[in-house]
Amino acid sequence: MSEDSPVVSFEKVMVHYKDGAPILSDISLSFKKKSFSFITGASGAGKTTFMRLLYAGIKPSSGKLTVFGKDISSISGDELCRLRQKIGVVFQDFNLLNYLTVLENVALPLKVIGEPIDSRLVQAKEILDWVGLGNCFNAYPDTLSGGQKQRIAIARAVITRPEILLADEPTGNVDDQIANKLMNLFSGMYKMGTCVIIATHSRRFVESFNYGELHIENGKIIRKR
């Protein structure tokens, strides 16, 4: 794929949950490889819903969404597994596995792609050291703070160097110093060619960086920059 070809493309996408009113409607936009976008909007605007679409956690109620050229409404289970291997996701509620240690959680995506165990553990330790969790390898996630869980979730999402990185409120539970460090990590991934998409309700955070912003309001998405 060239730097200009979209990795994600929305055409007139609408989403509603069950029989409810539309949460997002008439969404037409695309994301390129090597791009950095903030998704902004008030609490309840639909940021998490938008992120769910991007990893095919939900499907459009109508319209067409393609990710790496695959229409996610008609994708097979195998194709979806392969597609998700190229997408790193930091969930708003972390989605860590409490029966695995911190180290095992972070190394798990490398296991899925068939990396040998020694290499998995070396890489997982390296990234955990970098996010300041070098002393928690053998802890279980449910014994740690929100900010620590968030950094574990981020380490797990970036360890495979995914082509798309999605992060839903990734700096919500950490102090400013760690937030800056995490932003440097995301910026670095963007500069290496990743399509980085970050949902946040923090204006201050968005305004600190000169990156694209898509704003959700009343179910529509407006490009602010």
Ligand SMILES: Nc1ncnc2c1ncn2[C@@H]1O[C@H](COP(=O)(O)OP(=O)(O)O)[C@@H](O)[C@H]1O
């Ligand atoms: N699984 C769900 N079932 C029904 N309604 C939902 C579900 N998830 C979110 N919603 C509703 O969709 C709207 C947007 O929610 P969400 O995408 O979580 O917003 P944000 O992340 O911007 O706070 C809210 O009104 C929320 O109550």
Ligand SMILES: [Mg+2]
């Ligand atoms: Mg949300």
